[in-house]
Amino acid sequence: MELLDMDIDPVRLESSLWVGKKRYRAALTGWHLNWTELDKKNRDKKTVSVPVSEVIGVEEGRVQVLPQMSVAEDTDREFTVFYVKRSSSGSPYGLLWRLGRTQFCCPSRDLRDQWMTQLRIALKTHSPSRPHRLLVFINPFGGKKQGRQIYHSLVAPLFELAGISSHVVVTERANQARDHILKKDLTGFDGVVCVGGDGIFSELLHGVIGRTQQEAGLSEHDPSITLQSCDLHIGIIPAGSTDCVCFATVGVNDPVTSALHIIIGDSQPLDVCSVHHCSSLVRYSVSLVGYGFYGDVLAESERHRWMGPLRYDYSGAMVYLSNRSYAGVIQYLPADSQLSSPRDNTRCLSGCSVCSKGTERLFPHSPGARSLYSSHFSQFSSDTEGEWVSVEGRFRAVSLTCMSSSCPRSPLGLSPSAHLADGTGDLIIVRDTHPLGFLTFLHRHTSTQDQFDLPFVDVHRVKAVRFSLPTGEEEDRDEERERVNDGGMTEEGKRPSRSGSHKHLVERGEERGQKDFLCGLCCSKAPTVSVWNCDGEILPHTEISCRQEEARSGGNILANEGAITRVNNRYNSNIKLFF
């Protein structure tokens, strides 16, 4: 008989149980499992309450899962409940989650069986959004090259405990995960998970968006269409160098915390920014599209991959010392300043009203609706788009970020008040300034000081951005053409190729490397053009246009798990990022 068909009240069970040598009154109500310690006179002492939605699994006997599964013998009156336990440590933006475990002893085997049955019914009934089957991609070379070990020792046992079956692919080349999602049969999978950093996450993102459009017969390059929403969720087990997407959504970079969020089906949508060159899609971004400092740091860091995560610190220092600025023309389309501002000191958390209002305004019938993206061109068409603003000058850095882009190096992020799913990005313009001023700006990323409160920094909440080189910069345009011919496209000539851009990046890094840095440090001729860093990938074009695609309530394009915060322990639970 199917558990759910049993003729028993699925939501109530109460009995006296033992935990170790202490007696408890345990109660399963529909939504919670509670156990209250009783003193010798049957008076209540301390109560522990676990939402059923946060129960990870129930096993017969006295069971332990981490570091490995083990079952004690002769335990036919016992059962073990595993659940999410919030640790007191983590970061100010998210607590670590750990696997809580309590072993209960019943007066009889029958009662034990009844508890097991009822708990499993409650789990099925109250956790409809949990995944059952996952496709997991491990990048064995991400971060400190610990991806495989992290997955097999910390994550796989939890998935197994939760009854999730997973198919694991250890990648052998860049773009394998993206191509797998684009081309292989994905029937039966509830989601895709990456074990690695922002780069492998980006592969999954491009695969999931691309696959969905392919199946719908839509061209991602066609700017006039509304992109189709994606049914597959994306989960992230952080094992990279920056892990910015994980940190900005969960609040901590911790594989066990992320695995637990994935298991319980937390989800969080994210804004996605599409980057075009002329009328071709170049890439999607969820974090940073950055020119100048962040582009140069990435280009330099690729030459020092062998350093692991430290390559960014080394390259940051080198690029800072090279003291560069670049000429350019930035045009942006401001977002509605009545709704929010990058300097309003808010933090995008659980039930974020800005994200909810944005969703409601853009998608008045959103609950249950299927389309993930707004019709961006209805927003950007001439009658509704508003006024474009143009800024020309020399810039140390031009950064567009859809979310805060917080990470362990910068716990508040590039734009601390940016929203995860409001349909806007923050444009940070750092005009040319003296080296000490720029160092102050960079240093403020690592502290809680306001990095926008500097005379050479402007920040705008935007819906779209265009960047071009100033007119008359013929030399730069030649370089731009060279980049276009050089980089990034596959044989189809359309879809951006990460391996292509990596090749481009490494070649350019080697080619430009010593020459540029020597120039920057000791010669009068510094490079006149930087590169764009798009979520950790170098773009093959200098002149680009970026616009916000918009996540909507009920959509679920990306998925890490939801996130942990001080408010209700979730970020933006009203919208869905990933698990």
Ligand SMILES: Nc1ncnc2c1ncn2[C@@H]1O[C@H](COP(=O)(O)OP(=O)(O)OP(=O)(O)O)[C@@H](O)[C@H]1O
């Ligand atoms: N087997 C592989 N061999 C080489 N490159 C790979 C492989 N699998 C994935 N990649 C590529 O490696 C790049 C970096 O991976 P990843 O993002 O996981 O780590 P990271 O760069 O150390 O971390 P972060 O992006 O957080 O800084 C990505 O662009 C990804 O496409």
Ligand SMILES: CCCCCCCCCCCCC/C=C/[C@@H](O)[C@H](CO)NC(C)=O
């Ligand atoms: C003189 C030393 C300067 C140190 C500067 C410290 C500032 C740290 C700010 C980090 C922001 C990271 C933004 C995230 C970008 C990601 O999308 C990307 C991919 O992982 N990571 C990087 C490093 O480009």
Ligand SMILES: [Ca+2]
């Ligand atoms: Ca946003």
